[in-house]
Amino acid sequence: MNSLFYQKNSSRNIGDKVFTSLSLICVFIAILPLIFLVTYILIKGGAQITPELFTLEPNPPGDDLDAGGINPALIGTLIITTIASIIAIPVGVGGGIYLAEYSKGGPFSRFIRFGVNVLAGVPSIIAGVFIYALIVSTKILFGSMYSGLAGGMALSILMLPTVIKTTDEGLKLVPNELRYASLGVGASMYTTILKITLPSAFRSIATGVVLGIARAAGETAPLIFTALFSYYYITGFGDLFYEMGSLAVLIYNFALEPYDAQNKLAWAASFILVLSILSVNIFSRIFAAFTEKTKRV
Amino acid sequence: MIKNTKKAQKNHILSLEDVSISYGKFEAVKNIFCNFKKGDITSLIGPSGCGKSTVLRSLNRMNDLIPNCSLKGTVLFDGTNIYDKRVDPVEVRRRIGMVFQQPNPFPKSIYENIAFGARINGFVGDMDDLVELSLKKAALWDECKDKLNNSGYSLSGGQQQRLCIARTIAIEPEIILMDEPCSALDPISTLKIEETMHELKKNYTIIIVTHNMQQALRVSDMTAFFNAIEYENGDGGKVGYLAEFNSTKKIFSSPKEKTTQEYISGKFG
Numbered sequence: 001m002n003s004l005f006y007q008k009n010s011s012r013n014i015g016d017k018v019f020t021s022l023s024l025i026c027v028f029i030a031i032l033p034l035i036f037l038v039t040y041i042l043i044k045g046g047a048q049i050t051p052e053l054f055t056l057e058p059n060p061p062g063d064d065l066d067a068g069g070i071n072p073a074l075i076g077t078l079i080i081t082t083i084a085s086i087i088a089i090p091v092g093v094g095g096g097i098y099l100a101e102y103s104k105g106g107p108f109s110r111f112i113r114f115g116v117n118v119l120a121g122v123p124s125i126i127a128g129v130f131i132y133a134l135i136v137s138t139k140i141l142f143g144s145m146y147s148g149l150a151g152g153m154a155l156s157i158l159m160l161p162t163v164i165k166t167t168d169e170g171l172k173l174v175p176n177e178l179r180y181a182s183l184g185v186g187a188s189m190y191t192t193i194l195k196i197t198l199p200s201a202f203r204s205i206a207t208g209v210v211l212g213i214a215r216a217a218g219e220t221a222p223l224i225f226t227a228l229f230s231y232y233y234i235t236g237f238g239d240l241f242y243e244m245g246s247l248a249v250l251i252y253n254f255a256l257e258p259y260d261a262q263n264k265l266a267w268a269a270s271f272i273l274v275l276s277i278l279s280v281n282i283f284s285r286i287f288a289a290f291t292e293k294t295k296r297v
Numbered sequence: 298m299i300k301n302t303k304k305a306q307k308n309h310i311l312s313l314e315d316v317s318i319s320y321g322k323f324e325a326v327k328n329i330f331c332n333f334k335k336g337d338i339t340s341l342i343g344p345s346g347c348g349k350s351t352v353l354r355s356l357n358r359m360n361d362l363i364p365n366c367s368l369k370g371t372v373l374f375d376g377t378n379i380y381d382k383r384v385d386p387v388e389v390r391r392r393i394g395m396v397f398q399q400p401n402p403f404p405k406s407i408y409e410n411i412a413f414g415a416r417i418n419g420f421v422g423d424m425d426d427l428v429e430l431s432l433k434k435a436a437l438w439d440e441c442k443d444k445l446n447n448s449g450y451s452l453s454g455g456q457q458q459r460l461c462i463a464r465t466i467a468i469e470p471e472i473i474l475m476d477e478p479c480s481a482l483d484p485i486s487t488l489k490i491e492e493t494m495h496e497l498k499k500n501y502t503i504i505i506v507t508h509n510m511q512q513a514l515r516v517s518d519m520t521a522f523f524n525a526i527e528y529e530n531g532d533g534g535k536v537g538y539l540a541e542f543n544s545t546k547k548i549f550s551s552p553k554e555k556t557t558q559e560y561i562s563g564k565f566g
Contacts, residue, residue, distance in 0.1 A: 104364050105364065175401075176362075177397060177399055177401035178401060178403065178404075179362070180359065180362065180395075180397060180401065181397065181401040181402070181403060181461070181464075182403070182413075183359070183362065183387075183390060184357075184359070184390060184394060184395040184396075184397070184465070185390070185391075185394065185413065185414030185417075185418075185464060185465065185467075185468050186387060186388075186390045186391030186392075186394075186414060186417065186418055186468055187387070187413075187414070187417050188387045188417075191417050195413070195417075196403060199404070200404055
């Protein structure tokens with residue numbers, strides 16, 4: 001008879017230990033790039049942060065003394081992501097509502113879900129080229145070519161699948177009993193969705209939207225084809241129809257310059273970009289936890 | 298209103314005429330004929346899988362929400378076939394309310410839980426009064442009058458179920474359908490709900506599905522016993538049918554069918 005005590009040297013227990021350590025090592029290796037990347041950027045970029053950085057225009061490369069600031073790029077990123085959100089959130093949430101609430105799981109909705117997954121996997125540069133072909137090269141937007149507006153549209157294509165998917169999945173998590181309850185008291189489908197299901201799924205939808213925004217804000221490739229870049233302050237509404245700077249493209253442009261000052265500016269912009277995406281992610285977590293608490297008071 | 302040519306009998310508020318319900322190709326219940334009398338409590342009993350919940354859900358078109366579910370036959374409510382193409386299921390559900398097996402209050406305050414249904418149905422009047430009256434009818438007022446702004450989830454299971462009943466009453470339906478309303482509750486809450494049902498009987502017609510035969514005996518005037526038989530082609534699938542429908546007294550004291558006798562004495566099911 002085997003004893004009931006734990007046997008250190010049995011092959012099963014040794015195998016168990018080996019496997020546990022192996023998976024631990026793997027998870028460590030997986031997290032390593034993130035730690036290195038964030039620390040490296042924080043150190044390299046953090047050193048470049050000055051008040052002027054947020055207020056000045058970047059100087060054209062070549063003047064190696066002072067690179068200026070990233071104000072236009074920062075504002076540009078904000079504007080372009082806002083445009084993308086204005087397009088992608090209503091369309092995405094609406095599409096998600098259709099998939100989760102109205103579609104009956106037939107071939108059409110299966111096709112849409114498949115399409116959304118494909119769209120989520122489309123390389124971002126393709127979204128850029130697509131908008132380039134559709135908007136920029138045709139000058140269809142009041143004759144303007146590269147513009148912040150076109151940039152926002154390109155980013156909205158990238159946000160759309162995330163928003164649709166999280167809305168769809170968030171709504172599917174709402175228990176059916178709640179829908180029956182509402183329909184059972186004589187509510188129409190539309191009232192049920194608006195007053196009962198959407199508020200119940202609000203948290204997961206909001207989280208998905210925020211993550212979609214965070215993803216879009218860091219994209220470079222689609223903007224190179226659409227918003228291009230600008231060195232100048234954004235002064236008014238009309239600037240939407242002209243080239244617009246953004247943090248991601250500023251990094252792309254200036255990191256490749258042979259001048260030290262521009263390189264430093266690129267680091268500073270990386271720092272800001274990483275920090276803001278990080279804080280948006282953390283904010284969405286806190287927000288989620290907060291609404292979770294208040295929901296069941 | 299859409300009037301059907303077939304006039305329902307005077308005190309029959311709801312009539313099933315040759316109703317068969319299927320899920321896709323699978324037939325759940327077959328050829329049901331049944332009349333529900335106004336002001337009665339009718340209980341539907343029978344073994345699991347005999348389709349009594351399916352029948353109950355068909356009475357206010359809740360089955361519409363289940364994909365592939367289809368119904369043949371006629372369900373006459375107030376002289377109208379509620380499965381007529383011109384009928385709006387939302388209207389049907391406003392007049393035939395439903396209480397579910399699991400208590401399912403909205404994630405809102407107790408007050409809002411009741412006000413919601415009334416408001417969307419265009420209730421004009423004093424909402425506070427309606428909330429109070431509905432809670433009183435559901436025998437919940439005394440327990441929650443001081444915490445109407447608390448979430449519906451803060452109540453116990455039995456209280457939540459009575460909240461759901463109050464919510465249903467608030468929209469002033471003519472019939473209340475109850476799908477095993479006490480199966481998730483303890484005996485004391487069950488008793489309270491049964492008392493509530495006796496109160497409600499004065500104003501409403503109630504149809505209740507229950508697995509608890511004692512409950513059927515305690516609360517109902519009429520009892521419908523559903524059973525399931527295997528398909529004639531012998532592939533092992535079962536189809537439900539209405540085996541016996543009579544006053545509760547007769548069903549439990551002198552049933553006509555042998556299967557009813559066996560079921561109520563606990564021999565199967």
